[in-house]
Amino acid sequence: MQYMLLINEDESIYEGDDGAKLMEETLAGHMALAQAWAEKGVAFSGERLKPGSTATTIKWNAGSHTLHDGPFAETHEELGGFYIIDVPSLDEALEWAKQIPVPGKGAVEVRPIWPMEG
C-alpha cells in the first residue's frame, strides 16, 4: 500500500544563527532515511519544496476563483516536502514517518494513497 508522508515544519527555525547548521543536519537525516529505504528495498519517491513564501494559491468558491499570494493554510508550519513510500501497512508507514527529521515544531501527516484504476 502506498502512503504519502506530508512534512509540515516551521521554516523560521532555519533562519537563525544556527540555521545553516540545522539545515545541514536535517538534510543529512533525509539522506540517511533514503539510504535506509534503498537498503530495505522500500520503493519511495519524494521532493523538497521551496519556502511557503514562494507559494501561490488558487482559492475556489462556488465556481469562481481568486489568486492568493502564499500557502493555503495560515499556520506557522508549512508544507516543506513529501515522500511517497510503498509498505504493507499503516504501522510500517508510521514507523518510517517517525524517522523524518523535524528539528523544530512541526507535524508529519501520513495518508494512504487512493489506488489508481487499472
Add this chain to the structure above:
Amino acid sequence: MSLAREIADARPRVISALAVQLRDFDLVEDAFADAAEKLIEGGDVPDRLTSWLFVVAKRKALDAMRGRAAQDRALQKSAPVEEMADILTLPEPIADERLRLIFICCHPAIALEARTALALKVICGLPVGVIARLFVTSEATMYQRITRAKAKVRDAGIAFELPERKAWGERLEAVLLTLELAYTAAYQDAAGELDPELSGEVARLAAMVAELLPEEPEALGLAALVWLARSREAARVDADGAMVPLSQQDVCKWDFAAIEQARLWLEGAAKFGASGPYQVMAAIQLTHARRAYDGKTDWGAVLALYDVLMGMRPAPMVGLNRAVALEKVEGAKAGLEALDAIEGSRIRSSRPYRVARAQMYSGLGQWDAARCELEQALDQDVPRAERLFLKRKLKELRQNHRPTS
C-alpha cells in the same frame, strides 16, 4: 438454549478469527449476519455450530470480496486471502485471538474515544446501545464513532499484526478500559441481552493481560478488580432473585480463591510504587473483602481510598461512592451534604444517586423524603434484581414509617 442465544455466543469468536484473516470489520460482520440468517432459515442445527458459522461466514466474505474486486480492479493487487490465512499459523505472542484483536482495535492511529468502543462492539459483541450507555453518550453518536473507526481500519491499512512487545504499552490504557467496561456491562446485564459467559470471559482475558504484562501495575490492578467483583457473583442475588448489597452479602458464598488471586496481583502491583485508578479501585474492593476475615468493614480505609481515587478520576460516580463511604464514617448528615455537592444533572437524576439519598434520609429519620427518593428511583428502568431489592426496601419503609401527611 435458544438458537439465537447460541449464535450470539459464537459471534465474538468467529468475528475475531475472520477479522484477523480478512482485515475488514464491516465485511466480516456482514458475512456473519448472512451466515446466521442461513442457519436460522435452514432449520437444521449443525453439531459444531461455531465451526459451521466460521466456515460459512468466511465463504460469504470471500464471495463479497471477489464481487468487490471485480468492480474495483485495484483490489486485485492486494494480497490473496490464502496468504493472509498463513498469518494464523505463525506462533503468536498472545495466544488468544480475542485478546489480540482487542490490542489491534486499540491501535493509537484510531481516535482514542473510538478504540475501546470498536473493541467492545466487534470483539466483545456488545450492542451499540449498551456501549453508548457505558460512555454516557447517545446511540447515534456512538454508532458514528464506531463506523468511522471501522473505515479507518480498512482504508488506512492498519496492520492486523501485533506490534513488538515494547509498543504494547501505548495501547494498554484502551485495552484495560475495554475490559473494565465489558465487565461492567456484563455485571449490569439484567435484561440478559448479552452473552452470559461474557463476565467469565472478561475475567479470563484480564488475567491473561496481567500475565502478559506483569511489569504494568495497572494491568495487575484491573485483573484484581475484575476478580474481586467476580468473587461475589454467587452472593449478589438471593433466592428470590433480588439484589443483595455488598454489606449484607453472606461471605460464605464468596469465592476465596479468586480473592486470594486478586490479593496476589495487588501485592505484585504495589512493588512498582506507581499507583493508578485500577489499583485503587481494587484496593477498595479488597478492603470490602476483608469483612470475611475481620468481621467488619473498615470504612475509614474505604473513605481514604475514595479520596485518593477522586484525585485520579474525579468522576461523579466516584463522588457518589465516596459520599456513601462518608456516611458510614461521619454520619448521614455529612453523607447527604457530600451528595448535594455533586454537580451534573445526569448523575443527580440517576438511580444510584436517588438510592443513596434515600439511604441518607433514612439515616436522618426523614422517612417521607426517603420514600420519595425510592419511588423516583423505581420510576426508572431498573434491572430486575435491583428492582426487587428496592421494592422490598420501599415496602419496609411504608410499613414501619407510615406517611405523616
